[in-house]
Amino acid sequence: xxxxxxxxxxxxxxxxxxxxxxxxxxxxxxxxxxxxxxxxxxxxxxxxxxxxxxxxxxxxxxxxxxxxxxxxxxxxxxxxxxxxxxxxxxxxxxxxxxxxxxxxxxxxxxxxxxxxxxxxxxxxxxxxxxxxxxxxxxxxxxxxxxxxxxxxxxxxxxxxxxxxxxxxxxxxxxxxxxxxxxxxxxxxxxxxxxxxxxxxxxxxxxxxxxxxxxxxxxxxxxxxxxxxxxxxxxxxxxxxxxxxxxxxxxxxxxxxxxxxxxxxxxxxx
Ligand SMILES: C[S@@+](CC[C@H](N)C(=O)[O-])C[C@H]1O[C@@H](n2cnc3c(N)ncnc32)[C@H](O)[C@@H]1O
Numbered sequence: 001x002x003x004x005x006x007x008x009x010x011x012x013x014x015x016x017x018x019x020x021x022x023x024x025x026x027x028x029x030x031x032x033x034x035x036x037x038x039x040x041x042x043x044x045x046x047x048x049x050x051x052x053x054x055x056x057x058x059x060x061x062x063x064x065x066x067x068x069x070x071x072x073x074x075x076x077x078x079x080x081x082x083x084x085x086x087x088x089x090x091x092x093x094x095x096x097x098x099x100x101x102x103x104x105x106x107x108x109x110x111x112x113x114x115x116x117x118x119x120x121x122x123x124x125x126x127x128x129x130x131x132x133x134x135x136x137x138x139x140x141x142x143x144x145x146x147x148x149x150x151x152x153x154x155x156x157x158x159x160x161x162x163x164x165x166x167x168x169x170x171x172x173x174x175x176x177x178x179x180x181x182x183x184x185x186x187x188x189x190x191x192x193x194x195x196x197x198x199x200x201x202x203x204x205x206x207x208x209x210x211x212x213x214x215x216x217x218x219x220x221x222x223x224x225x226x227x228x229x230x231x232x233x234x235x236x237x238x239x240x241x242x243x244x245x246x247x248x249x250x251x252x253x254x255x256x257x258x259x260x261x262x263x264x265x266x267x268x269x
Pocket of ligand 1: 011089090091094095122162163165202203204205229230233
């Protein structure tokens with residue numbers, strides 16, 4: 001049966017492949033992969049019918065055109081029938097427009113298409129930085145989107161800003177953050193956090209023996225930080241949330257009725 005599986009290979013080649021994804025790749029008639037280096041070597045080993053789509057970045061002018069070319073080539077493979085597997089690094093549903101788009105288009109043609117999760121950069125971040133969203137909550141935005149479309153920032157929760165290197169890339173064809181945009185973003189953040197609030201420029205290790213990059217940078221120095229294609233910015237919570245006695249009272253619950261751990265957490269202690 002003709003079908004499309006869109007899978008994530010995780011951040012670290014080989015080790016992050018789930019058994020589910022490995023089996024899908026092994027059993028596919030064709031594997032089209034937007035991964036490079038060792039990641040690609042692993043996929044080719046699992047299924048020799050693996051082809052790289054990395055050249056879409058070179059062939060098309062600008063990121064949008066590259067993504068459209070990926071979608072076109074995956075759909076062209078589907079047109080030939082069989083089980084096509086499209087592989088993206090990390091989680092295929094996290095900041096990967098072509099992965100969502102190819103599923104939409106395949107389904108609109110009446111074909112079976114499904115996404116399978118992988119380990120994302122944010123999953124690695126939770127592990128490396130010991131950041132548990134259960135404790136303070138977590139806000140997660142694309143950096144430029146966050147700057148352009150003002151949100152209500154909650155300084156009691158962690159804030160994760162993705163694609164820092166694409167900040168200011170209005171024509172979608174640059175690969176370096178624009179310093180003026182980083183400075184402007186820092187100023188937006190400094191309306192809710194003090195200038196000396198320490199953020200982390202985070203890069204998960206992409207090879208098993210490497211260490212993650214976890215660079216502490218005060219908001220006032222953010223414009224001097226180096227951001228690569230793999231940089232994610234983490235702004236830790238500033239203050240603990242306040243327990244709402246009004247909400248407790250509405251349900252006839254006293255603070256002391258809460259489980260000790262939950263109560264402590266809610267008080268931020
Ligand atoms: C196009 S998105 C792809 C995300 C990927 N699908 C995932 O699941 O992590 C690229 C962004 O993901 C984040 N990213 C990718 N690799 C990373 C790494 N090794 N460490 C930290 N963040 C990373 C960065 O914010 C980068 O700009």
